[in-house]
Amino acid sequence: MRALEEKILKEGKVLGDDVLKVGAFLNQRLDVRFLMEMADEVVRLFDGVAIDKVLTVEASGIAFAVCVAHKLNVPAVYAKKGGAANVSGDTYSAEIYSFTHKASNTVVVTKEYLERGERVLIVDDFLANGAALNGLIDIVGQADAYVAGCAIAIEKGFQRGGDKLRAAGYKVESLAIIDEMSSSDIKFRG
Numbered sequence: 691m692r693a694l695e696e697k698i699l700k701e702g703k704v705l706g707d708d709v710l711k712v713g714a715f716l717n718q719r720l721d722v723r724f725l726m727e728m729a730d731e732v733v734r735l736f737d738g739v740a741i742d743k744v745l746t747v748e749a750s751g752i753a754f755a756v757c758v759a760h761k762l763n764v765p766a767v768y769a770k771k772g773g774a775a776n777v778s779g780d781t782y783s784a785e786i787y788s789f790t791h792k793a794s795n796t797v798v799v800t801k802e803y804l805e806r807g808e809r810v811l812i813v814d815d816f817l818a819n820g821a822a823l824n825g826l827i828d829i830v831g832q833a834d835a836y837v838a839g840c841a842i843a844i845e846k847g848f849q850r851g852g853d854k855l856r857a858a859g860y861k862v863e864s865l866a867i868i869d870e871m872s873s874s875d876i877k878f879r880g
């Protein structure tokens with residue numbers, strides 16, 4: 691999505707070798723009108739794919755996921771971080787290693803919010819190594835639901851998580867894919 695690439699170039703900041711900060715429009719200050727345009731693009735990319743629900747993980751995926759769910763006219767569910775182990779048996783859970791925080795989190799979804807047989811679109815703000823998506827895919831499997839696909843705002847292609855998921859057969863659509871980045875330049879996949 692050209693407009694997203696331009697926005698990243700204008701408002702994004704590269705930290706170190708591999709972290710892109712987009713707090714200016716996606717992660718902290720929310721450019722809601724623009725997020726809605728991004729959601730329109732997701733709807734276009736998943737035209738013809740049946741979707742019953744959107745699933746993301748807190749916190750930074752929620753804003754974009756809500757916009758996508760609104761445009762698809764389906765509910766959005768987010769996996770909560772720091773959930774207790776599944777003692778009461780009423781949650782699905784997965785361990786997700788956070789690339790940005792360099793620590794593992796247990797994330798949980800209350801069982802009644804994901805139904806057997808539902809077709810779930812997984813949405814997130816970033817795709818890097820794929821840990822977050824793999825954790826969410828695992829949760830969808832625990833619910834005996836289906837992964838309809840994965841919709842991502844920004845994929846860092848050089849971290850390969852997206853390519854692995856595509857090779858495993860998932861429909862992964864990212865609105866911008868960064869193949870190389872440094873503090874002075876960002877190169878997008880053609």
Ligand code: 5GP
Pocket residue numbers: 708709710711712717750751787788789790814815816817818819820821822823846851
């Ligand atoms: P993965 O699990 O694919 O390695 O990383 C994706 C998750 O880590 C996303 O949920 C996102 O919140 C966070 N993340 C990964 N890379 C970046 C980045 O460069 N910038 C920001 N803001 N978040 C990132």
